[in-house]
Amino acid sequence: MIPGCISNYVLVDSQIEEAIHVSAPLTTQVFYDVIRIKQGVPLFLEQHANRFFRSFVLAGFPYVIPKNKLRSALMLFLKHEKLHEGNVRIVYYHDATPSFCIYQIAHSYPTADMYKNGVAADFFHAQRKDPNIKQELHIRTLANQEIIRKAVFDVVYVDENQMVREGSRTNVFFVHKTSLVTASSESVLCGIARENTIQIAHEMGIDVQQRNIALSEIAQFDAAFFTGTSPKILPIAVLGNYTFAPQNMLVQQCIDAYNQKLENYIQTYI
Structure with missing residues (x-):
């Protein structure tokens, strides 16, 4: 199981898999972003997506998936996980398999x-x-x-x-x-x-x-x-x-x- 993952499912390269069967690949370069979900809505998704892909450009790597597919991949994960409140992590593992994952992580919101x-x-x-x-x-x-x-x-x-x-x-x-x-x-x-x-x-x-x-x-x-x-x-x-x-x-x-x-x-x- 991926360290830090608390969800039942993980989206792996556009496919939904049970979290217990997914492991994080060994790689030294991991790019990620964290999106807060509120009432089932990924808050400020467009801005998060732009930052996520901007990291690839600055590091000199190609996009892992087309920009327009990130939203559909995230919504697919939220649907299977039935997640309405919490934080999700989108991750790109450079030069590894799997290369792209989405899963829920623990959150701590201020009181x-x-x-x-x-x-x-x-x-x-x-x-x-x-x-x-x-x-x-x-x-x-x-x-x-x-x-x-x-x-x-x-x-x-x-x-x-x-x-x-x-x-x-x-x-x-x-x-x-x-x-x-x-x-x-x-x-x-x-x-x-x-x-x-x-x-x-x-x-x-x-x-x-x-x-x-x-x-x-x-x-x-x-x-x-x-x-x-x-x-x-x-x-x-x-x-x-x-x-x-x-x-x-x-x-x-x-x-x-x-x-x-x-x-x-x-x-x-x-």
């Missing part, structure tokens, strides 16, 4: 208390080699160990130049007065929630600065939050030795607007 009072996080001195390519890397294993050791929601990467980049499984935004500040798109894995947050901010007339963020700047920010597939927009209460205001008005406005965008997507999809 109401976390959205209200924020979460704790810490810094982690590391950086992705190719941040725009979503692939399995040893750095994520090290980050997970640090998350467990420090009992935090996530760790935020700080590079060798002392620049704050992204969370190990999230993107991070800071609030400075009436502006949002986040690392430049060239230096991070641009998450779908990050893209939608920036779009929402622009629609609301909120200034968004995408730039290098020095670790020495963190003390000047009023608030901070994570964005991601599972957490959506999640306030940060503590980051390292710095504390922030989880109920900052700008953060709450972004949360409300993001949730509305999500609901609108579901209604349009249905």
Whole structure:
């Protein structure tokens, strides 16, 4: 069985198979994406698909399946699995058999208390080699160990130049007065929630600065939050030795607007 798979079935190269009969192939290059399912709808599927295929292009590999078949493959899996709520993983194993799989993975969504009072996080001195390519890397294993050791929601990467980049499984935004500040798109894995947050901010007339963020700047920010597939927009209460205001008005406005965008997507999809 594929490690991390919790579903009864796995879509393997466009065919449905029982999960107990499917094993992950041995390969050093694994590209993937995670899509949240809500009310049976794969949220922001088009954006996830574009990022999934963009990883192939950046790595110099051809598409594993035509773009227009990814949606039908995913819907076939959801139908057999009878999955209405949860997270699914789409995976491409380069130069291996099987090469393409879809299966359900465990998820952990923030509680109401976390959205209200924020979460704790810490810094982690590391950086992705190719941040725009979503692939399995040893750095994520090290980050997970640090998350467990420090009992935090996530760790935020700080590079060798002392620049704050992204969370190990999230993107991070800071609030400075009436502006949002986040690392430049060239230096991070641009998450779908990050893209939608920036779009929402622009629609609301909120200034968004995408730039290098020095670790020495963190003390000047009023608030901070994570964005991601599972957490959506999640306030940060503590980051390292710095504390922030989880109920900052700008953060709450972004949360409300993001949730509305999500609901609108579901209604349009249905």
